Amino acid sequence: MRRWGLLAKEALTQTLTFARFFCLFHVTNHYLWSPTLVFGPSMLPTLNLTGDVILAEYVSHRVGRLGPGDIVFVRSPVDPNKIVTKRIVGVEGDRVTYFKPRNGDSCHTVVVPKGHVWIQGDNLYASRDSRQFGPVPYGLIEGKAFFRQVWPPNSFGSLG
């Protein structure tokens, strides 16, 4: 009888330890930092076509310290299950001038509305970004990229 009691207590302790680790893992991955794999041609030459592991941090966008020039992860306004990596070109109130390379060479100017940001990929010829789907609400930003790590090993360094 006592053995069952001890066994139950042991099982409860192990479950609690597991729950604590799981919660710590979740909070770190959503509120602090986490390594992320990014791939695709839209951020060449900054990021690789075949894949880069970069460190994403989740503090800046929560305290509102994001500005033009930051590389951010954004939940796509066209498909909420995809997260895209782009650079912020303008924040609310900025006038942004852009051109679409394949649609003639006409230039357009737009003022970014309140609560939105204008994102563009570094590779303007192969990037679907705010030039196609318009300014993106700030609430869709998931994190900021700030360090290229681990792989490929020769490009270890900060992404400014």
Add this chain to the structure above:
Amino acid sequence: MAAQNFLWSFTKNCFTFGLIGLTISDRYASIVPVRGSSMSPTFNLTTDSFMGSLSDDYVLVEKFCLQKYKFSHGDVIVFCSPSNHKEKHVKRIIGLPGDWIGTPMTNDVMKVPNGHCWVEGDNPSSSLDSRSFGPIPLGLIKGWVTHILWPPQRVRHIERKNHENILSPS
């Protein structure tokens, strides 16, 4: 010495429960108060400015819907405001991607773009919704409201309600 130990273990326990609470409210479900009368009579039947926040309805918001972002017409959802990411609003989904929404005021129809949805409050006269700021991206949705939990006499499940103003491909 014993007081220091007690303080240390108390802090550790608080930290652990904080982490567990944060994880549960992010991944599974959380309880939030609903302010304002834009969803009357579904929430906040009486807006008594004297009682203020004492008479707010508290609702259960579940987060499992955020795995696949699959919603149905008539779902009541919580989303970040497109003009101020710090504010959250509660409204009902009226149109999903591909639906045609008619605006009775201007005799206009517009199609809800891919990845967006059209939201409206149940009390159209005092609701700031898609009729003002347009369709919102599905990525701004932060949860799905399933039940009212407080006050006890209003505890019930939230039903889906269909709208007569839309045309959807079936």
